[in-house]
Amino acid sequence: MIRAHLIRTLEVDEEIFASVVQYLQQFKGEVEFVHHDEPVVMSGKPKRVIKKVDDDFDVQEEFLMNKLCDSEIRVKSVDLDFDEVNAYPWEKFFDLIKTFRKKSNQEEIENPLPALKPEQNTAPQDNDHVFILTYQANTEKWFVGSEAHSGRNHFIHLLYWHHYILSEPVYPVAYHIMSTILKNETFGDITKYLPLTHDTPKGCMMDMCWNKTDVILKLRTADICPDCMLALADQSVNRKLLNQTLKVFDHVRSQVLFRERFLALQSYPHLVLDRKKGELVFPELSNLKVKLNPLELTTYCFFIQHPLGIILSYLPDYFEEILAIYMEINPHLDRDSAMERVSDLTNPLSNSVSEKISRIKAKLKNMLGEEIAQPFIIQGPNGGLKKIEIPRDQVTYLHLG
Numbered sequence: 329m330i331r332a333h334l335i336r337t338l339e340v341d342e343e344i345f346a347s348v349v350q351y352l353q354q355f356k357g358e359v360e361f362v363h364h365d366e367p368v369v370m371s372g373k374p375k376r377v378i379k380k381v382d383d384d385f386d387v388q389e390e391f392l393m394n395k396l397c398d399s400e401i402r403v404k405s406v407d408l409d410f411d412e413v414n415a416y417p418w419e420k421f422f423d424l425i426k427t428f429r430k431k432s433n434q435e436e437i438e439n440p441l442p443a444l445k446p447e448q449n450t451a452p453q454d455n456d457h458v459f460i461l462t463y464q465a466n467t468e469k470w471f472v473g474s475e476a477h478s479g480r481n482h483f484i485h486l487l488y489w490h491h492y493i494l495s496e497p498v499y500p501v502a503y504h505i506m507s508t509i510l511k512n513e514t515f516g517d518i519t520k521y522l523p524l525t526h527d528t529p530k531g532c533m534m535d536m537c538w539n540k541t542d543v544i545l546k547l548r549t550a551d552i553c554p555d556c557m558l559a560l561a562d563q564s565v566n567r568k569l570l571n572q573t574l575k576v577f578d579h580v581r582s583q584v585l586f587r588e589r590f591l592a593l594q595s596y597p598h599l600v601l602d603r604k605k606g607e608l609v610f611p612e613l614s615n616l617k618v619k620l621n622p623l624e625l626t627t628y629c630f631f632i633q634h635p636l637g638i639i640l641s642y643l644p645d646y647f648e649e650i651l652a653i654y655m656e657i658n659p660h661l662d663r664d665s666a667m668e669r670v671s672d673l674t675n676p677l678s679n680s681v682s683e684k685i686s687r688i689k690a691k692l693k694n695m696l697g698e699e700i701a702q703p704f705i706i707q708g709p710n711g712g713l714k715k716i717e718i719p720r721d722q723v724t725y726l727h728l729g
Contacts (some may be wrong), residue, residue, distance in 0.1 A: 329358065329359075329360055330358050330359045330360070330456075330457070330509065330513065330566075330569065331359070331360050331361075331362055331452070331453070331456040331457070332359055332360070332361050332362070332456065332457040332458075332459060332505065332509055333361075333362045333363075333364060333450075333452045333456055333457065333458045333459070334348065334349055334352075334361060334362070334363045334364070334459050334461065334505075335363075335364045335367070335368055335425075335428055335458065335459070335460050335461070336367050336368070336460065336461045336462065337367060337368055337369065337370050337424075337460065337461070337462040337463065337464055338367040338368065338369045338370070339462075339463050339464075340367065340461055340462060340463055340486060343687070343690040343691065343694055344486065344497065344498070344694055345363075345461060346363075346691075347498050347691060347694035347695055348461065348497075348498050348501050348502060348505075349361060349363040350618075350619050351498050351499075351502050351695065352502050352505065352506075352576070354617055355572055355575050355576050355579070356572075357568055357569070357571060357572030357575070358566060358568035358569040358571075358572050359506075359509060359569065359572055362450055362452075364428075364432075364450070368424050368427070368428055368460070370414075370416065370420065370424065370462070370464050372416075372420065374414035374415055374416050374464075375415060375416060375417055375467050376415045376467060377412050377413070377414060377415065378412060378413055378414075378415045378465045378469060379411065379412040409487075409488070409490070410463070410487060413463060413464060413465045413487060414464055414465065415464070415465040415466055415467045415469070416464055416465070416466060416467065417466070417467055418466055418467075418468070418473050418475075418483070421460055421462065421464075421466065421473070421481075421483040422475045422478075422481045422483075424460055425458045425460055425475075425481040425483075426481070428452075428458065428460075429451075429452050429458065432450070432451040432452060433451045433452070435451070454480075455480065456480065457480050457481075457482065457508075457509055457512070458480065458481055458482070459482045459483070459484055459505055459508075460482070460483050460484070461483075461484050461486055461501065462483060462484070462485060462486065463485075463486055463487050464485075465485060465487070466483065466485065470485070471484070471485045471489075471500070471504065471540075471543070472484055472485070472504045472508060474508060474512060474517065474518045475517075475518075476517060476518055476519050477517055477519060478517055479512035479513075479516055479517030479518070480512070482505075482508050482512075484501050484504060484505065486501065489501075492540055492541055492543050492544060493543060493544050493547055493584060494584070494587045494588050494697075495547070495583060495584050495587055495697070496693075496694055496695070496696075496697050498694055498695060499547070499580045499583045499584060500543070500547055500580070502576060502580060503547060503550065503576065503577065503580045506572070506573045506576040506577070507533040507573065507577075509569070509573070510533070510560075510565075510569060510570065510573045511533070511534075513566060513569060514560055514563045514565045514566070514569075515563060521534070524556065524559055526553075529542040529545050529546065530545075530553045531545045531546060531548070531549025531550075531551055531553070532546070532549070532551060532552055532553035532556055533546070533551075533552055533556070533577075534552075534553070534556045544584075547580060547581065547584050548581065548584055548585060548588075549581065550577040550578065550580050550581035550584075551577065551581075552574075552577075578614070579614050579616075582613065582614040583613060583614070583616065586612065586613055587697060587700070590699065590700055596700065596703055596704075596718065596722065597610040597611070597612040597613050597700070598610065598611055598612060598722050598723075598724065599704060599718060599722060599723045599724070600723075600724045600726060601628075601629065601632060601723065601724065601725045601726060602726045603625060603629065603656065603657050603725075603726060604726065605617075606619060606620055606621065606622065606625050606657070607619055607620070608620065608628070608692075608704075610696070613696075616695060616696075618691050618692060618695050618696075619691075620688065620691070622654065622657050622658045623654070623669060623673060623680075623684055624684050624687060624688050625657055626650060626653045626654040626657055626670075626673070627673070627681060627684040627685065627688065627706070628688055628706070628716075629653050629657070629725075630646070630649065630650050630653055631706050631714065631715060631716050632716060632720070632723060632725065633649075633653075634715070635715065635716070635720055636713070636715065637708060637713030637714055637715030638713065638714055638715070639711070639712065639713055639714070640676070640681060640682070640714060641676045641711070643673070643674040643676065643681060644674050644675070644676065646674070647670065647671070647674050650670050650673065650674060651666060651667060651670045654666055654669065654670050685706045685714070688705070688706060689701075689705045689706070689707070692704050692705055693705075702717070703716070703717040703718040704716060704718055
C-alpha cells in the first residue's frame, strides 16, 4: 500500500481542498489518500510577485477566446483568479512539508494511539508521499513540482487552471497528483524521469508543457504514450498503481471532454440521488460522485421533493417531513437526537439550513463547475422561494432499503 498525504497552505479554500480529497478517495487501489485538516502557513518574504498581466496570461486569454469561439459561456472561477500572487523558491514548499512531517511524527510519539494499527496512524512515514496544495506561486511558474533526490515531497499550484482548460481545478490537480506518484514510485525521483519527458506534447503524462496551453492536450488525452508505457514496464511498474492511475486519468478525461461539449450542447447531466451512500451521482460524468453528510443530504432531498420551492422561514411547518427524511438517511440515530438536529435545521432563528445550502453549493460548483452546477443548486432570493431548478424527470431518487 502506498500512502499519499494531502495538506494545504492557510489561504486555500477548505471546500476546494475537501473536493480534491473526496474526488481522489473515490478511486480505490494501491494508493491510500490521507488528508490533514490543519493548514500550514507560508512565511517569509517572497522572491517575486507574479502578476496576471505577465506575458503568460496574454497567451492564455487568446487561447481561451479561440477555444470558446462565439459562446458567451465562461468558466467562472473568479475566486481563483487573483491579479497577483507571491512566488517562492521550490525549497520553501519542501521545507514546509519537512516541518509538517517532523511535527506529525513528534505528535505521534508524544500522543501514541496503541489501539490503532501502524497503517492507521496518520503521521507520514519516510516512504509516504506528501502533497502541499497551495495558492502561492513558485518562481519557475510550474503547476507541479517534486523534490529532487527524494521523490516523496511535492507541491501543487491551485490557481489559474481555468485559463488553460475548461475545468475546475479538482480534475487537473487530481490528474497531476496521480501521475506524480506513478512517476516517482516507478523511476525514483524527478532527476531519473526528467530525461524521458517530451518537449513536444503528445498527450502523454510525460509532456513537459513548456507552453502552458499544451496542458489541454495532456488532459483531453489523459494517457500514457507507447514509449513511456514501455519505459514503465522496463522499470517493473507496480501494476496495481498503474491501474489506479489509469482509472483516474480516464475519469479526468471524461470530465474535461464533457465540459467542452457542454459549451455547444448545453445538455445537463442526469442526477441520481443515492441516499444509502449519501451521494449525488452523475452517470453522464462517468458516475461522478458528490458526497454529502446526512444533514446536507436531508436538506437536498427535501428541496428535491418540493420542485416549486420553499421559503426558508416556513421550514418549521415541514418539521415532520424533514425529520422522516433524516431518520431514513440516518437510521441508527435515536429519535430524540434526530429531533434535536432537525429542530436546529428548521429553526428560523438559526443559520443552520443556510450553512447547509452554502456547503452543498460549494461542493457542486467545485465538482461540476459554475455553469453545469447551476440547475442543481438550491437557490433563490433572500426571503423568497428557494428551489432546485433541474427538471425532476432528470432525477432518479434511490430509496433506502
